[in-house]
Structures are given as structure tokens and as C-alpha cells.
Amino acid sequence: MIAILGAGSLGRLWAATLPAGQVAFVPRPGQAPEPARYRFQPLVGESFSVTVPWLQRGQSPELLLVTTKAGDTLEALKAALPSIASSTPIVLFQNGLGSQQQVAATWPQRPVLAASTTEGANRPEQGLTVHAGCGATWVGALNPTGQPLVNRVAQQLAESRLEVHPEQDILGRLWQKLVINAGINAFTAVLDCPNGEILERPFYQRWITPLCREISHLLAAVGQPEHTPEALRESIEAVARRTATNTSSMRADVLAGRPKEIDFINGYLARLGQLHGIATPVNQMLTERVQQLN
Numbered sequence: 001m002i003a004i005l006g007a008g009s010l011g012r013l014w015a016a017t018l019p020a021g022q023v024a025f026v027p028r029p030g031q032a033p034e035p036a037r038y039r040f041q042p043l044v045g046e047s048f049s050v051t052v053p054w055l056q057r058g059q060s061p062e063l064l065l066v067t068t069k070a071g072d073t074l075e076a077l078k079a080a081l082p083s084i085a086s087s088t089p090i091v092l093f094q095n096g097l098g099s100q101q102q103v104a105a106t107w108p109q110r111p112v113l114a115a116s117t118t119e120g121a122n123r124p125e126q127g128l129t130v131h132a133g134c135g136a137t138w139v140g141a142l143n144p145t146g147q148p149l150v151n152r153v154a155q156q157l158a159e160s161r162l163e164v165h166p167e168q169d170i171l172g173r174l175w176q177k178l179v180i181n182a183g184i185n186a187f188t189a190v191l192d193c194p195n196g197e198i199l200e201r202p203f204y205q206r207w208i209t210p211l212c213r214e215i216s217h218l219l220a221a222v223g224q225p226e227h228t229p230e231a232l233r234e235s236i237e238a239v240a241r242r243t244a245t246n247t248s249s250m251r252a253d254v255l256a257g258r259p260k261e262i263d264f265i266n267g268y269l270a271r272l273g274q275l276h277g278i279a280t281p282v283n284q285m286l287t288e289r290v291q292q293l294n
């Protein structure tokens with residue numbers, strides 16, 4: 001049995017694609033025991049209905065996927081973990097950085113892994129989950145207890161028939177995604193435009209190079225492969241062009257009034273700057289601008 005904590009878009013994508021009957025959502029304390037029912041629209045083919053039971057007391061999952069937003073993850077796990085065996089691997093799917101380290105530091109004895117995924121899922125209407133973008137998922141260990149379990153967990157996730165790879169340097173991969181998200185998401189939210197449009201906007205053009213300078217210094221300070229600000233800008237803009245018509249996850253969260261993950265993207269970089277004595281005024285400014293959005 002694979003348990004999924006966070007029955008939102010990504011959690012429902014995994015629940016719909018992993019073998020039926022082998023998945024359960026982890027309830028919030030006191031949550032109603034009615035199974036979750038929804039329609040699932042795969043990338044190709046007809047939509048189908050999915051029913052996922054809630055994990056029952058005494059049931060012991062062999063794997064726990066955590067698909068809450070970054071800001072909810074620690075509290076969600078504090079409520080869920082007391083009834084889950086300490087040997088069960090925990091796989092964190094959150095975007096950005098900061099929440100993963102909080103979890104690994106809070107439960108150092110538990111096997112903690114992280115996943116970085118470029119799959120896309122959303123819920124355009126009540127009761128419908130759409131697999132909106134075909135991508136891949138990399139999974140790797142965040143602590144030594146998780147290390148021996150990486151291949152097994154990758155195999156379990158691959159039963160979904162989504163593309164899954166074991167990753168020895170998951171932190172590096174999370175950093176690569178963080179850089180892209182830091183250079184696109186906040187701009188799309190502040191400017192309220194699709195990814196590709198930021199490239200033409202004066203606000204983006206004014207701040208992207210100083211932002212990339214900050215990120216370049218931070219990468220060097222934390223021992224990640226070094227990149228010039230120009231190289232960072234190129235990779236950010238390549239993704240913005242490739243996903244030109246996309247609504248970024250941050251803009252979508254703002255538009256839907258959901259919690260935003262800015263504290264784990266540009267906000268994380270700003271906090272890291274403080275820790276390492278590196279000035280990060282652009283990350284700080286973008287964080288505040290997004291926090292102020294309704």
C-alpha cells in the first residue's frame with residue numbers, strides 16, 4: 001500500500017496512475033472516511049473515474065508520498081507520522097527548497113527522500129483532475145537512511161507508468177528547478193501573464209540580470225556547480241520560451257487564491273543570502289511583491 005499525504009492535483013495524479021487498489025490518501029485528523037472520488041483525464045485517451053480510500057488506523061503503508069504545498073508539509077507530517085512506521089520511506093514532492101530540509105532535520109532517523117517532477121497536473125473544475133503536462137520524475141535520498149531505498153522507491157513509483165529515474169544528486173536537481181522557478185514564477189505572478197510574456201516586460205528586463213547575479217553567488221556559496229549570471233539567464237529564458245503559453249504554478253495559485261510557495265523559492269534564496277552574508281535585494285523584493293498579491 002502506498003499512502004499519499006495531500007489529495008490535491010499532484011497527489012491525485014499519482015493516485016490515478018499507480019495500480020488501482022494499492023493507494024490510499026492520508027486523512028487529516030478527524031477527516032470524513034468517505035473515499036475520494038474524482039474523474040481523471042490522462043494525457044491521451046478518455047477520462048475515467050477514480051476512487052481512493054483513506055488510510056485506516058492500523059494500516060501500515062510501505063511508502064508515503066507527500067504532495068502537500070511546501071508551506072503545509074511540516075504540519076501535515078507532524079499530524080500523520082505518529083501512526084506511520086518509522087521505517088516507511090517518506091518521499092517529498094514539494095517545489096522549491098527549505099521544506100525538504102525542515103522535514104529531514106525534524107525526523108533524522110526516518111528515511112527521507114525527495115522527488116523533483118516535471119509532470120503537470122491541475123484541477124480545472126471540482127471533481128476533475130487533469131494530467132496536463134508530460135514530464136519525468138527523479139527521486140533521491142535526502143538523508144543516509146533514505147539512501148539504500150532510492151532504487152526500490154523509484155521502481156515502486158514507475159509502476160504508475162510515468163517516467164521515473166533514481167537520482168544520486170537530488171539536491172542538485174532540486175536546485176536546478178529552483179533556479180528556473182526563481183527566474184520565472186514570481187515575475188509571472190507579479191505581471192499576471194503567461195511564462196513567455198515576461199520576456200517582453202520592462203519589469204522582468206530590469207531585474208533579471210541582478211537576480212541571476214544573486215543566484216550565481218548563492219550557488220557558489222552552497223557548493224552547487226557554478227554558473228555565470230548570463231548562463232543562468234539563458235536557461236531561465238529557454239524554459240520561459242519552451243513553456244511560453246503556460247500559466248506558472250505561482251500565477252495559478254494567486255489567481256485561485258491558494259497559498260503561494262514564494263517563501264520556498266525566492267524567499268528561500270533571500271534567507272540563504274542572509275545566512276551566507278550575500279546581498280539578495282532582488283529575491284527579497286520579488287518575495288515581498290508576491291506576498292502582497294491577493
Ligand code: NAD
Pocket residue numbers: 005006007008009010011026027028067068069070072075076077079093094095117118119120121122249258261
Ligand atoms: P494542491 O494545492 O493541489 O494540493 C495540496 C493538497 O494538500 C490539497 O488538497 C490540500 O488540501 C492538502 N493538504 C494541505 N494540508 C494538509 C494536511 N495537513 N493534511 C492533509 N492534506 C493537506 O497542490 P499541488 O499542485 O498538488 O502541489 C503539491 C506540491 O507539489 C507543491 O509543492 C507543488 O509545487 C508540487 N508540484 C506540483 C506539480 C503539479 O503539476 N501540480 C508539479 C510539480 C511539483
Ligand code: KPL
Pocket residue numbers: 095180181184185195239243246247248249250
Ligand atoms: O515549474 C514551473 C512552474 O510553473 O512552477 C515552470 C517551469 C515555470 C513551468 O510553468
